[in-house]
Amino acid sequence: MLLISIEHIVLIFAVIIPTLSIPNVGGLDYSDCAKIANQTYLKAPNNSFLYNQQGELTGDSSQAWGISYQACVDLCTTEANSGSYNWSFLSSGVASWLLPWLALTAQLPFATKDKTTNLMALLLAVGSPSLITYSLALTVFNARWINRTFRQIKEINATLHRPLQLKAIKAARAILIETQHIPIHVYNGRRREIAQLVVHPQNWNWWCSLRDTILLTKGKWTYSLYAQVGFVCVSQLLAITVFFTSASSDSSIGIGLAINSLWLWMIPVVLGWVYVGTQTDSNSIKAALIATNVPVLGPERNVSGEFIGIRDRTTFNDLGTNFQDSSDSHESHSNGRPQQQQDSRSINFTADPGILITEHGTVEERMNSESSQTTHASLSEDIEMRDLAEDFSISNTSTLTSTLKATEQQSQPLLDLEEAPMFRPQTFLGFSIAGDDLEPGSIFNYAHVRSHMNTVKHVAEAFVTFTKRQKAQIPVVSGKEWISNQDYWDENLQGTAEEMSRYISHLGKDVPNIAIHAPASAGLVLNCITAAFVAIFLQWGTTGAAIVIGYKTPVVGLGCQSGSYLINGLASTVSWLVLVLSAYLSHRWSLLQETAQRRGTTSRPSPNILLAGLAVTTRLLGKSLAAANAAFVVVTSVIQFTGLYDNCWCDACIPSLGKKAGWVILFASDAQITAASKRAWVGGVFMGILTALVASAWVFVARGDELFDGDGQE
Template sequence: MVITHLYILIVLLSVLGAVTAVNFDQCIAEVQSGKWGTVGGTDNYGNPVSNISNATSITYELCTRACGPGAEPFVWNIFSQQFSAWLLPYLALVAQLPFGATDKLDNLVAVLLSVGSPTLAAYSLALTVLNGHWLARRFSRFAYPNVRSAVQVLSRLQQAPVRITTRGSLLASLVVLPENNQWWTELVDWLDYTHTFTISSIASILWVTIAFLFTVINSFTGTIVEETLNANGQGVGSVYLWLLPIVIGWLQLGPKCDSGRLHRAIDRANAEAYVASNRGPVPADEVSTDRAITLSKNTGRVHRDEQASPPVYNYARFLPWVQSVEEVYRVFDEASERAERHVSVDPQVPWVPEEKGPGKVRAENRRGTLAQVEAYVHRARPVSRSHWGPGVFSRFFVSSLVALGLTWATTGAAVIVVWFTPTRGLGCRSGAYLLYGVLSTLVWMLLVTSSALAHYSTQVTYKADGQAVYTRTTRIAGALSIALRRLGKVVATCNALWIVLACIFQFSSFFDRCYCNSSVLGLGRFAYDVIQLVDADISTMKAAWIGGVALAGGSSILFVGFVNIFINPPLPPA
């Protein structure tokens, strides 16, 4: 369907170009001959020339009068060469982004969010690796059984809507009772699958990398051809370069984003869970259908994005995931602290010396009645907890800084490349890239704000009978969250379509018209159209191209380096 629409668009552009086509070479020749008068000729810096025959550029007013408002004709050879060299490899690389949702719409929206907002895609990836590193360091001080498994489970569930249930000693039993050792071990094994490098992903990455390097080298070492100058894909190669480090980062991280597999793993593990009772540990199935760690389903419109498993939605799961981690952390904290003081769960049972090794606690020390297990992890002096979680603002700040840096380095590189291609200044091409970066940032702002409002809306108070009460403020926050989320997705969809369309316009010569070539957006009434290049133009242009490639490539390498610094943090001892 997409290929069909693309083909129809190309045919329309070619037909339209044939009807309204202009010839700038013929136009400048007529201007130099004096056919259109002696006023309006300039040099390549916009300065008027005394002799019209020496003009290599013309003012925008003269351009529209002498050449017409149309574009140069569509040339299939130029379009196919530039499209296949610069844009097609990136479109193929999009397929290597991790998805995994059972709802095909969620996977489609994940593509639109990633392409429509590189800022959001980079933010979710940076946030994921920082969360994993923070989690491992936070639990590293505990010396209690299954701490290592808890870190692995919680880290791998960042792509899932985790919910923690503490009532009825469910979580306390999961951490304290030795019968639940198997629950932790088997869940780690069932979640031990990866979305990582395959032959197809490696081939796609190599295709993009080699195509980018070859075309860049060719553009620097080859002869600058004026006919293909404005259809050159240097800017396109830079504006899409963010996709390469994002795909490499996710493949290295190997996110667990297969929604069906995640739910099956949790369900299988929970079938083997035990809970404490007054007659000792019993299978959880004998008590109720509740479990300590579950994945929520259909929790309402406010939390819609939390249910979608593609990793680009991790921005929406950030704050709820941190709260879930804190619930588990609190239980391990209390249990580990009492174990260090050699306090058994059952006060009547003397402490049995543990085996040698970190986190080794004998099973005899970990059994007790329902009340004893609850008391074992009960904090004597309640500590007030933030609704947002520890360290969330620092991780948000770092992730935002990294994401914005990658977005604006690649987008800025594309703007620089086109900006310094005569006529220098802000025109249709550079304006298209600039708009793409602005909308990408706007989408990120809308959706991150939406996720914060959604989390805020979960604050409730309870009546004496246990009924939850939502305040007017939380209800407004929830409604505003939905509105911002939907607006952000609409803008992302438009931005994704826009950047693809802008690249097609550039390759098809649609932008090769007086208005765009004269950089009217930036120069205003001083706009002029450079038609014939001089040596100074070529040297300046190549220097800008080198700077743009260095900026885009350097930022991509730095982003991959950032991911590799925080990925795979050291885990607590087994």
């Protein structure tokens, strides 16, 4: 969270100052226009240009509310009829209805890598509420998926009576939820790091320590948040209450009510991100991953400055983050190629047909029939599990054997990813193709959701396989006798790094290189679709309320006020959709790149250049549209208090009524206009507030911690 900063001040003044410099910004002088129209009517009473409340031509001046658009142009657009600023109205309107919302933007989640990206995150949030709501909803739905998955792993593990192991599983669940806003990936490598972190009993404390460190830097409910949200809510409620409970007949109050509804999306978004959880700094996860000590990692211990097992892919410069492990740099090579491990045919978890975590987050039993030479015959019987909320199905041994053989025939030797260029961001015309997939920050969750959920799958599958092999009494070392005595249980988990890697693989294969990207599962696609509905609901529930207020205020029709709200909503939605498309294209490009890398088809994979170009172009287009829309929404919120919209074209609602049917109110009093508008104003205010309340309530009940049986830290 940021306090009011230079970026906010620059944004506010950059959009307000140009507005105040527009000539004749005060609009029409309605009193003078009304006098001229009356004089014209008295001179030629048969000249039909008067309109009644219903927007119909009338010859009765006592029923007249206004004049035709053409008459307004002819009679009221002279220099003498130009109005001037009402500074009292401008200052009070902006202070009451807009500044509280601009101040609340300081509580939006940023935690990006630098001030420039913080400013871009601010512009994206203000310019596309759809985008930040979509990222929030995705974070919530994915947290539910993680909670549901690890609840089942916890229940399977509970029967082993291994408390420290169970704590590691619970800690892994919390880590994966709290790191959604950071581009991370699972790393095995030459030392088989993730395998040793999962299997080696002395390393289980690493998960707990990492979780505790991450939670220390998690954003919390602060007094500044309470103060700013409380000030916004109280000030807006008081303004609305005073209007609807007083005898006020100021028709301009509709402007404030509409602007208030337009910005109401900020309440559930700000509160939602604090509740869901964000980090206070973009480097906090990276620092925690590097600083958390690993008790035992093969013959070597954790060296300060290294990533161990889980790595932060954030790029902080044009060269990108160097992911090479210092201990791996000494790996021997032959003829310029990396020396292969014991098993050169490594298999990607997610790409294999024997996947363990289903698309809906349930755990499915798939064990390698060749993982132990001594326990094959009874494996299916030994690993029979009781049914949980979702069934844990067990594949036939012969089917698994044939699947494994087919997979081995199709597999290609992998290049050593430590030496591969895929870890460094590639560019198109100087712009990163991966784009926001490598950017830290909550608003960018829409971009790295696929890679993060792939990371979740790898970690979850490792713990599932690790747990079930213990229940099947299969030790790490193949052929070794299982020790059932709890006092000596840990001896079953001793072995080489490669053996531990095979132990957490459901196919019993050593996997030194784990893919960062994988095709999205149906469950993730469903989460994206549902999150899109949440984004549309909040965006158009609040923007729609503002449109209703502006549209239904006489003259009824789509004018400059309601039209500007419509443009804002459309620009927000389109920029969000374009950015989501860009994220998909970037993901697709990265997936093709990694696939080519794994197959060893080329030393520097170059997937479809058109795909790379589209990914970059759509990202630039989406961000530019969102930034322009952020400036537009602030400008349009300000200028409505300046009188710039008080002109014949805007007041006559020409966009919807046209020049022939358009008319301008001149003779109706504020009390008459207020009486005619009040029902629409009440409906619009109720619609906006109800939308914000429903969205807020949804966030507070949807994260899904209860799916993990309410367990906290242990």
